[in-house]
Amino acid sequence: MIKVALVGLSGYCSGCEVALIDLGQEILTKVNIVYSTLVADYEEIPSNIDLSLVSGAVRTEHDIEILKEIREKSSKVIALGTCASFGGIPGLANLYVVRDMLKEVYGEKVLPVEVPKLTRAAAPVSEYIEVDYMIPGCPPPYKLLRDTLLSIVEKNTFPKPPSKTVCDECPLEKKDEFSSKVYRLGEIEIDPSRCLLEQGILCMGIATVAGCKAHCPSRGAPCRGCRGPPPSISDQGERLLSAIASVFSRIDPQQLLEKIPDPAGYFYRFTLPSGTIPYNIKVLRRVKHEDRD
C-alpha cells in the first residue's frame, strides 16, 4: 500500500481533509497514512513518503518550512483543494495589509512572539515548491476526488484535467436570450431550470474548469468559481471579468457597477493569489527594503 501523508497548512479550514474522510473505505483502507495531524499521532514527518496531499494556503513561515520538508521527503506532492492550488478564500486577505490588521488588535505595542511569523500575502503551494498535480475544488467534489485518487493510488496514473468549463456540463436550459438587467443574489426569484446568467444572476461557471458536473447551478445556486480557472488559463479572475462584462455589455456601466460592487470578491474569490496582480499594492508600500521604482 502506498504511503500517504496528509498535511494541512495554516491557511486551511480542513474541509478537504473532511472530504477525504467522507470517502471512507473507498480510499482510507487502500492507503497507509503515515502522517496526519487530524487522524493520527505521528510526531514527525517521516521520510520516503510516496504521496503527500497538501491542503491549505501558505500563510506563515512555518508553512514554508513544512512545504520544503514535505517536498524533500515525498515522491509526489499533490495540492489538494483550491486553497493549495490557487490560494483559495484565505487569498482574499491579500486585499488587506497584514501589519494594519495586527496593529488594529494590539495597538502600537507588538512584542516578539514564539509563534511563526505571517507572510505578507497568502499564496498557493506552487509558489514555494514544485507541485506534481492539483485537485482543485472547495472542497473537491466526491466523485472526482474518489476517481482521481483511486487512479493515482491504484494505477499510478494522474488523470488529465477536464478540458471544458462548468457551462459545458451545466444542464440548465440555455435560450441564448439574456436579461437586460443584472441582479444581486436574492433580489429576484430565480427559475432553477434556466441558465442563471441569462436571468441576470452572476454565475462564474462561464470561466471555471469543469469536473463537478455543475454541482451548484444544477441545484439552483450560482457557481462561484471554486474549482479555479479553465485549462490553459492562469488568471481566472481576469477571464471572469472579461466574460461577465461581455455578457452584460449592453447594460449601462453605472448600473453594472452598482450590481457588481465588489469585482475582486466575485471574480477573484478563490484565485486572488494566483492572479496577475496577486495582492493589494499597499502591501509593498509598507515593505522597507523593496525597490520602489
Next chain:
Amino acid sequence: MKIEISPLTRLEGHAKVVIKLDERGQIESAKFMVLGFRGFEKILVGRPIEEAPRIASRICGICQVAHSMASAKAAENALEITPPEDAIRLRRIMHYAGIIQSHLLHLIFLALPDYLEFKANDPLEMLLKEKPEIVKSTITARTFSQEIVELTGGKSIHPVLNAVGGVLNSPDNEKYRKLVIKAKNLVKILNEIVEKTEEIFYKKAEELREIFEMNTLYIALVNKNNVDFYEGELCIKNSNILEKIPPDKYSSILTEKTIKHTYIKYPYVKTAAKEELTRVGPLARYNVSNIKTENNMLYYNISRLKECLQLAEEIEKLVDRPFKEKPYTAITFHEGEGVGVVEAPRGLLIHHYRCDEKGLITKANIIVPTTINAPSIEESIKIVSARCIKNGNIDKEKLKYFIGLAVRSYDPCLSCATHTETSAPLIKVVDYKGRVLALL
C-alpha cells in the same frame, strides 16, 4: 523542565501545548498555542452581504453549516428579512445533520482512541482492527448525514443553497423521498452506535472524575425553556441559576478582559459578582437543560453522543411533509446591523455584521465557541497537569495522555478559532511570578 506536545494531534487545526515546570515540579506555565491564521473578520469587509454565508462557511470545514447559518441569520437580521417557514425547516435539517457528522467525526475518529487506550501512532488503523463495526457504522452514519446536508443544502461541505433570504431551492419529490429514507436510517444506525460506545465513554468519565472536574459557568441557546440549536436566547447557568439574554445583546455579557500579566484578551462572562470562566458546547447544552450541573469535562463526549441521536430524531420529525418550492424571500439592501446566533457543534456561535446602504459589509465580528472555551481549555491543562503530578513525580507519557483527553474533550476547532487576524486569545503566558514569557 519543559514538556512539549507538538503537534497536538487528533484535533481540527494546528496546536501545540507547552508546559513549564519549576524545580519543585509545580506548573510554572501552560501555553496552548495555536498556529493557524486567515483573517476572516477582515476578509468579509467590503464583500456584499448576500455573499457572506458562502464565504463565512469557509471558516471551518467541519462546522461549515453552522457558520453558513449564523452568517445568513446575521445578514437577514441586518436587512430586516424573515425567511419563510419552509426555509427555516430546511435550515434546521441541514444544521442538525451538519452537527451529527461533526460530532461523529470527533467521537469516533478523534476521541475514541484515547478512551480505548490505543498505544499506536496510527489510531485509525487500530480502530479498524479492534472495533471495525463501530468504524463502519460511523462511516455509514456520517455518509447519511452528509447526504442529508446535500439534499437540503446543495453541497455536503459548504452548503451553497443556504442564502440570505432563505434557501434557494427545495428538494423535489424524488429528493424528498430519499430524505425521508435517510433520516429514518440515520436514527437506526445512531441507536447502534450509541449502544456500542456509550459504556466506553461513561466508564472512563467516572474513572477519572476527580482529575477532570472543573467548575465554570455555562452558556447555551434556549428557546422557550428548551435548548434550540437554530435560534433562541442566550441562557447562562451560574450554579443552578439561569439567566436569559436576547442574542443581539451578547456583548453585554461576553466582555473581553485584559489580564494583568498578559496582553491577551479573553472572552469572559461578566456576572454580577466577578468574572468567571465560561464554557459552551454539548456539556453546556446539557447543563442548561438539567437541574443538576455536571462539571466533569469528560462528560462533553457523552453529551455529544446523546445529541447525535436526539438531533437525528428531530430530523425525522422535520421531514414529515414535503417542502414548498422556492423557499426564500426577495431582499433589498439598506444600511443595517445584525447578529446571528446558533448553536454550532462545539457551542455558541455568533456572527455580527454591519453593512452600508449598498449592502456591503463594513464590519464583521465573529465569536466562535472554541474561542469562548479557550480560557477554560488552558485552565483545564493546568488543573489536569497539576492533579496528575504528585510529589514532583512526572510520568511524561501519562501527562501527555491526560492533557490530550482534556483538550480533546472540548473538540476544539482551531481553524474556527483562528479566523481573526491573529491567534490572540489562545496563546497565553503565565508565569508564577507574573512575568510575560511569550505572547501573541
Next chain:
Amino acid sequence: MKPKILVLTCTYCSYAGADMAGVSKIQYPPSAYIVRLICSGREEALFALIALKSGFDGVLFSGCHLPADCHFISGNYKARARVALLKKLLSQLGVGKNRVKLEWISASEGEKFARVISEFTEELEEMKPLPKIVRIRDLGVEEYD
C-alpha cells in the same frame, strides 16, 4: 522619466486616428506604446493587468464611438463594460482607477488622439510611481517590531 502608457487601439477607428495624428505632424509625448488590435472588443483586461505589473504606468483603451461606429457592431460595448469593471478592480487592488482610461477616437480625430495622450501623461506624472510588483514569495514575512 516619462510615464509609459500602453495604448490599445482598434484597426478601424483609433489606430487610424493615431495615424492621422502622425501624418498631421501633431506632437504628443513619446510615452505612448501603441498596439493595434482588430477591434476594441479584443482589448482584454489581461493586457492592462500585465502591463501594469511589468512597469507601465497607465493603460489607454480606445475604440470606435458608441453607439454605432464599431466595425464589428458591438466590440466597443464590451470594451466599455470591461474597463468599468477593471477600474473598480484596480481600485480594490490598490493600483487606483486612474491608471486606466477609455476613450472613443475616430479615424479623423488625430488631434483628439494627441490631446488624450498628452493629458493622460500629465495625469500620470502627478501620481506616485507604482512600486515594482514582486512575486509573493519575495515579499517575505511580516516583522513584528
